[in-house]
Amino acid sequence: MQQQDEFPVSRRALLKLIGASAGGAAMYEAMVEMGYAATSDFAGPIKLSGAPKGASVLILGAGLAGMIAAYELRKAGYKVQILEYNDRPGGRNWSLYGGDTYKEMGGVTQHVQFDKGLYFNPGPWRIPYHHQGILHYCQMLNVAMESFVMVNNSAYVHSTRAFDGKPKRYREVASDYDGYTAELLAKATSQDKLDGLIDEDEKDGLLQMLRRWGALDKNYEYRKSDAVSTFRGYDVPPGGGLNSISVDSEPLPRKELFNSSLWLARFLPKIWEFQGSLFQPVGGMGMIGKAFGKLLNGVIKYDCKVTSIHQDEKGVTATYIDTKKGGAPKTAHADWCVCTIPATVLSQIPMNVGAPMRNAIDSLSYIPAAKVGLQFKRRFWEEDDAIYGGNSYTDQPIFNISYPSHGFFSKGPAVLLGAYAFQSTSTYSFESLSAQDMIKAALEQGAKIHPQYNKEFQNGVAVAWHRVPWTLGCSGGWTDEGRTKHYDNMCAVDNRIVLAGEHCSRLPAWQEGAVLSSLDAIKRLHQRAVTA
Numbered sequence: 001m002q003q004q005d006e007f008p009v010s011r012r013a014l015l016k017l018i019g020a021s022a023g024g025a026a027m028y029e030a031m032v033e034m035g036y037a038a039t040s041d042f043a044g045p046i047k048l049s050g051a052p053k054g055a056s057v058l059i060l061g062a063g064l065a066g067m068i069a070a071y072e073l074r075k076a077g078y079k080v081q082i083l084e085y086n087d088r089p090g091g092r093n094w095s096l097y098g099g100d101t102y103k104e105m106g107g108v109t110q111h112v113q114f115d116k117g118l119y120f121n122p123g124p125w126r127i128p129y130h131h132q133g134i135l136h137y138c139q140m141l142n143v144a145m146e147s148f149v150m151v152n153n154s155a156y157v158h159s160t161r162a163f164d165g166k167p168k169r170y171r172e173v174a175s176d177y178d179g180y181t182a183e184l185l186a187k188a189t190s191q192d193k194l195d196g197l198i199d200e201d202e203k204d205g206l207l208q209m210l211r212r213w214g215a216l217d218k219n220y221e222y223r224k225s226d227a228v229s230t231f232r233g234y235d236v237p238p239g240g241g242l243n244s245i246s247v248d249s250e251p252l253p254r255k256e257l258f259n260s261s262l263w264l265a266r267f268l269p270k271i272w273e274f275q276g277s278l279f280q281p282v283g284g285m286g287m288i289g290k291a292f293g294k295l296l297n298g299v300i301k302y303d304c305k306v307t308s309i310h311q312d313e314k315g316v317t318a319t320y321i322d323t324k325k326g327g328a329p330k331t332a333h334a335d336w337c338v339c340t341i342p343a344t345v346l347s348q349i350p351m352n353v354g355a356p357m358r359n360a361i362d363s364l365s366y367i368p369a370a371k372v373g374l375q376f377k378r379r380f381w382e383e384d385d386a387i388y389g390g391n392s393y394t395d396q397p398i399f400n401i402s403y404p405s406h407g408f409f410s411k412g413p414a415v416l417l418g419a420y421a422f423q424s425t426s427t428y429s430f431e432s433l434s435a436q437d438m439i440k441a442a443l444e445q446g447a448k449i450h451p452q453y454n455k456e457f458q459n460g461v462a463v464a465w466h467r468v469p470w471t472l473g474c475s476g477g478w479t480d481e482g483r484t485k486h487y488d489n490m491c492a493v494d495n496r497i498v499l500a501g502e503h504c505s506r507l508p509a510w511q512e513g514a515v516l517s518s519l520d521a522i523k524r525l526h527q528r529a530v531t532a
């Protein structure tokens with residue numbers, strides 16, 4: 001506990017605390033107030049033109065921010081070149097397929113053994129409909145999109161401390177929360193306990209709504225009935241022919257439910273970023289990066305690890321080493337530079353910028369996250385549990401199991417997301433496990449929800465983001481204090497260098513943040529270049 005207190009309370013962590021103590025509505029209010037649920041301010045495709053004759057821009061990093069900068073600046077007439085650490089485009093926009101290898105910091109290498117056509121997204125995996133910037137580039141690149149199922153009422157919510165550790169269907173928990181809350185509120189209303197809070201003529205409308213919302217009976221009580229079963233499901237659903245009468249289900253005991261912390265099921269779907277529609281590229285999130293890489297054929301120089309960045313009155317020079325062949329350091333030079341290297345990595349790279357930008361870079365820590373992809377022999381979640389896409393949640397470190405939103409009803413092996421540990425105290429210990437142990441933990445914890453895990457598991461892959469050598473963390477973990485002090489300095493143009501990427505946005509940990517930051521950075525750099 002003490003250790004946890006030593007970390008700056010980031011916005012997401014704070015929201016978790018608010019949520020834990022005050023529940024979903026307070027959580028949502030806080031999110032809106034803190035700008036976390038803010039939608040994208042994408043104002044349509046950028047139109048830059050009139051680059052000074054012969055002007056050049058060196059871009060560091062071929063993630064989305066870097067590739068958008070290259071694409072738009074090239075269109076405006078600049079000569080562009082990207083130096084990229086990896087041997088592929090996309091950065092965190094990345095999918096792992098069977099046959100791929102992934103080498104983490106320290107050299108441990110995983111060989112992905114998924115069957116042909118199966119994949120896992122270690123990083124981004126869902127795009128909300130209002131992230132119009134990234135969706136614009138998906139359309140431009142002809143990346144085929146399909147629906148991402150975020151909320152599935154048949155999926156599970158699970159707490160090790162409630163209902164004897166047995167998972168409950170999302171739909172049962174959600175209906176029972178609504179039903180009991182509606183009953184309490186209806187009683188308070190009809191017993192005049194809300195007098196002074198609402199007017200007499202509002203009461204009738206409120207009671208009518210509560211009755212429908214909570215499936216209450218004529219006495220405004222939430223109890224086993226056909227109406228309740230149409231929300232939370234039946235013990236025996238209605239059938240056809242003889243012996244087809246349905247059997248109603250019994251709501252969960254109110255006290256145990258209210259003490260269970262399973263309210264997650266109630267507030268998650270309310271968060272703007274998780275409201276439908278959400279999308280995913282067909283074939284894996286990495287399809288966006290791949291398509292961009294193709295478009296920028298010849299512009300990206302791969303396997304280049306930038307080790308220093310120097311600017312003077314004539315331009316910017318980056319020194320880099322070849323990550324595959326080694327050898328003597330080389331240099332690349334241009335008039336201007338857009339640097340999209342994550343701040344965690346950049347803080348270790350010498351770069352002669354002013355103290356405000358340097359302090360901003362050095363002050364930003366990245367939040368922890370780890371994901372595990374598991375291949376099973378068959379889609380038992382569909383075949384046995386009737387779960388088609390969506391997410392189950394647990395209070396164990398794996399936090400999230402996500403079922404594929406594609407390939408429904410197909411036979412044979414399939415991959416699901418077996419863990420998405422994200423920015424809680426337990427994430428640090430989960431992330432510090434070896435890849436093999438993360439897979440083992442995901443199997444043990446997941447089996448509490450799906451006992452089929454033990455029999456059906458085939459192989460897996462695990463990515464701990466603090467061990468990803470080219471980001472050293474999931475995403476910028478701005479605190480409110482840090483943002484006030486450093487954010488503008490992080491984003492300002494420093495002579496000939498501007499930084500871009502999700503860490504330079506108010507939508508951290510979203511691709512939309514990388515897109516918006518890149519567009520804003522190149523607009524300001526272009527203005528400086530044309531007036532220089």
Ligand SMILES: Cc1cc2nc3c(=O)[nH]c(=O)nc-3n(C[C@H](O)[C@H](O)[C@H](O)COP(=O)(O)OP(=O)(O)OC[C@H]3O[C@@H](n4cnc5c(N)ncnc54)[C@H](O)[C@@H]3O)c2cc1C
Nearest residue numbers: 061063064065085091092124125126306501502509510511
């Ligand atoms: C676990 C996880 C879940 C996420 N979920 C979602 C989601 O569901 N939806 C969503 O929209 N977003 C999500 N995101 C966020 C999204 O991935 C990022 O916001 C976005 O991809 C960042 O793009 P970028 O261009 O800023 O950075 P990056 O993609 O990291 O690009 C930076 C590039 O710099 C390169 N680089 C680093 N060091 C050097 C060096 N020394 N020399 C040269 N090059 C270097 C890197 O290799 C990389 O290619 C998630 C991220 C993570 C990690």
